[in-house]
Amino acid sequence: MSLRSSFATLAGKTSRWFLQTFFKGGSSLPGKIALTIDPNVLDQLAKDYHIIVVTGTNGKTLTTALTVNILKQEFGEVLTNTTGANMLQGIVSTFLSAKKNKNGKNFAVLEIDEASLSKVTEFLTPELFLFTNIFRDQMDRYGEIYTTYQLIVDGAKKAPEATILMNGDLPIFNSIDTINPRQYYGFNHEEDQELQAHYNTDGVLCPHCHRVLQYKMITYSNLGKYYCPNCDFKRPELTYQLTDLKETTNVSAKFVIDQEEYSIEVGGLYNVYNALAATAVAEYYGISPEKIRSGLAYDEKVFGRQEVITIDDKTCTLVLVKNPVGLNQVIDTMKMAPFDFSLVALLNANYADGIDVSWIWDSQLELLQDMDIPKVISGGERKEDMTLRLKVAGINEELLTEVPDLKSVISEIKTAPTEHVYILATYTAVLNLRKELIQQGYIKEAN
Structure with missing residues (x-):
């Protein structure tokens, strides 16, 4: 390692120790400091x-x-x-x-x-x-x-x-x-049939001849065993494949991959x-x-990925959402829940979220009408957009509450008529909500 790289590494490690010791954070700053001293430090590390x-x-x-x-x-x-x-x-x-x-x-x-x-x-x-x-x-x-x-x-x-x-x-x-x-890798768990993707699905044109792709099997969105009816474009041979989907619930799944x-x-x-x-x-x-x-068997929930948080007597499932396909999959998962639940939808539009919130109009929020949700809370920096989208999706206005800030979100959760609450939030909304929950003592700050 060169002298410059050694100095950059030392400075980065020292700043990391300082930030973790006194501020319990600073995930990117040590790297930024090291890169400033030696732009090639990663090559050595x-x-x-x-x-x-x-x-x-x-x-x-x-x-x-x-x-x-x-x-x-x-x-x-x-x-x-x-x-x-x-x-x-x-x-x-x-x-x-x-x-x-x-x-x-x-x-x-x-x-x-x-x-x-x-x-x-x-x-x-x-x-x-x-x-x-x-x-x-x-x-x-x-x-x-x-x-x-x-x-x-x-x-x-x-x-x-x-x-x-x-x-x-x-x-x-x-x-x-x-x-x-x-x-x-991919799925081979169903008998072949003739299918087309939903009309509002991206990426379903053949890249060779631009015809609409057909499917022998669809898992969700444009994923599945695709082929072009007009040319030789089709799904490649799978090296690793899931051949049996034995069970899927809102909190677990059992399946077979390569005979195991x-x-x-x-x-x-x-x-x-x-x-x-x-x-x-x-x-x-x-x-x-x-x-x-x-x-x-890893069972520790990753940040914002069906993370379970207890707020007084409410069991809350926090899920990060950021695009139409992801949100639709979360809605499908919520449909499998064997219990009644209330819903919180938090929409931000910062750089890390994506500043364009038009994606919420391409999601299938209309499916929420079929779930008989007794209380829906909208919040976040773009709460007005989320409230409007939920109203257009058919959510009864008498069941819908728009709140001005995250403290109010937590207060509304406490008064929810159900024991379970799903919280769907964009990236910075997840960060901000977790910060507020830490301050109120509902979750512990990560080391």
Whole structure:
């Protein structure tokens, strides 16, 4: 390591110690300081690591957590960016916190923002990329889905020998050739039939001839066993496949992947995809089914991913939502709940959320009418937009309460007529709500 890199590392680690000791935070600042001193410091910090990069629109955080937990069963300590700091300075901060295994391999599993991937791969060389999905999300940052896909492909080609392990059920991942070798995971759990995606679905045009794709099986949105009726474009052969979906509830799922039965303690079909992705990584590294089962048994809820919080006598499930596909999947999961619940919808429009909130109009909030929800609370910095959307979706105005701030949100939750409450919130709304709940003593601040 050069003198400059050594000084940058020392400064970064010192600032990290100071921030954690006195302020209990500072996930990205140490990396920013180190990069200011040496823009190439990551190249040195990441040396001798087997690096797996997880990127895509939805599912990065839980997929990363599950992958880390599985790899731990085989290799011991695994480095990861648990704080969600997934841009360049956050990745540097992650490596500044590293504790290498004295014996065996050193793995790093990194969740990386789609737009940041090319910047990160300038300085480190992954051996495996995991692509979860590409959906329309934060149009002000990423643009259309094909622009986003090009961003991550450009990032991956800077490590051309690394394999891309991608969701084979998503047509966009088969739309262009890549320098990198590819493997695919996906669902093969139903008999073939002739289907078309919902008319309001993105990414259903054949990239070769631009005809509307047909499906033999659809899981959700434009995911499934697709083919073009006009040319030879179709879903590629799957290397890793889910062949039986035994049970899905609002809090768990059981399924079979490559002849082995597994389960997870988190609800929703979208989270089964996350578990399938993590299992595919494990199989890629030759990890046994027994250790995969132990890793998937991870039951600590990740920040904002069906995180359960108790507020007085109310059991609240906090779920991050950020785009139409994700919100629709959450609504489908809520429908499976075997209990009555109230609903909170918090909408912010900061940079981290996406400043364009028009996406709420493309979600299927009308499905809430069928759930007989006795109380609906709208809040957040764009509460008026959310209130209007809920009214148009058919929510009875007598059941709908718009609140001015998060203290009022918590007060309204306490008076909800149900024991259970679902809280759907955009990214900064989740952060702000958790901060308020910490101040009121309902949850503990993370170390």
